[in-house]
Amino acid sequence: MELLLKIFGMEIIVPDTIVNMWIVTILLIIFAFIVNSKIKKASVDEVPSNFLNVVELIVEAIENLVKSTMGPQNIKFASYILTLALFLAVANLFGLLGFSPPTSDYSVTFSLALITFVLTQIWKFRNSRGLGGYLKSFTEPMVFLTPLNVIGELANPISLSFRLFGNVMSGGIIMALLYQALGLIAPVVAAPLHAYFDVFSGLLQTFIFIMLSMIFIGGAEE
Template sequence: MEVLIQIGGKEIFIPDTIVNVWFVAIVLIVFALVVNSKMKKAKLDEEPSNFQLILEVAVESIDNLVKTTMGEQNLGFAPYIFTLITFIMASNLSGLLGITAPTSDYSVTISLALITFVLSQYWNFKNSGGLLGYLKGYTEPMALLTPLNVIGDLANPISLSFRLFGNVMGGGIIMGLLYSALGYFAPIVTAPLHIYFDIFSGVLQSFIFTMLSMIFIGGKEA
């Protein structure tokens, strides 16, 4: 649902995808608060509930994924990786609720990719021992490759964002065309396609985005 705000005689149009970003974020924040409350009440001498076991498995799986992909020394990135994959997956799956997936908006995917880009550059700077070491990294293995190294770094957030945006947007367009063409018969025919585009592809794309983010950040370690 689009939102139109009038401020000082000017109209500000907020597209539905941005509204849905806030919707997904609020839902996840409330969920996190509920989880935090339940974890504080959990007792070590009591058998954990099924809810707690699922959360423990999820956290442990992300920790193991970070250790395997980025190294155990980079385990501090696990909270960011967990947040990233949870947000993207929730955004992709929100299409099942009949709303426009936030990740079908390029401004959302490029924002997520830029966060990863900033983290990767910060990690590169930190592990290079300062500005000179950071700049020297772009001249390796030879100075002639400096422009290519710079372009390669700048291309990472673009490719990362377009991959997620293209897949989610493409699936949404295909489903929209089918609903328009099939009319009342659409729910019967499109059910298997929803499983693919909204569930399988949505989960897969969130995993791919997260894996590439870990590779980009972890690859900056000296």
């Protein structure tokens, strides 16, 4: 569902993918408030509810993944990786409800990749102990490789965003063509394909995105 906004006499069309992105964001914010409220009401003397057990399981899984991939010293990035994983998982699964997944819009995937890129550069600058050390890192192991190092660094957010965008968008196109070709019997035939493109592929792309994000950020520490 597209939105038509009129600002200062100009008409701005907001694509349905962007609208869905905000819906996912609002749902996750509400989810965060619910978790926070339940944690505050929980007692250490009582058995946690099934809901809190699931939340704790997810948090511990992400923390263990961050420790094994980035090292225990980088556990501070677990909150970012968890937020990224939840957003991508919900966004990629949005196709099951008949909506356009936000991640089928390149502006969304590139924005997420850009956040990882900025975090990587900030962490690299901090570990280089100054501008001189940061710039010197691009000249290693040999000075004449500097252009390749710069291009490789700039290519990371592009490759990261295109990988997620391409997989989600291609799945959506295939399903749309299938529904148009099969008509009324499409829901019956398309069920296993939904399981692959929306569930398996969506969760797989979520895992790949957060793994590459951790590798990029963790690599900036070396």
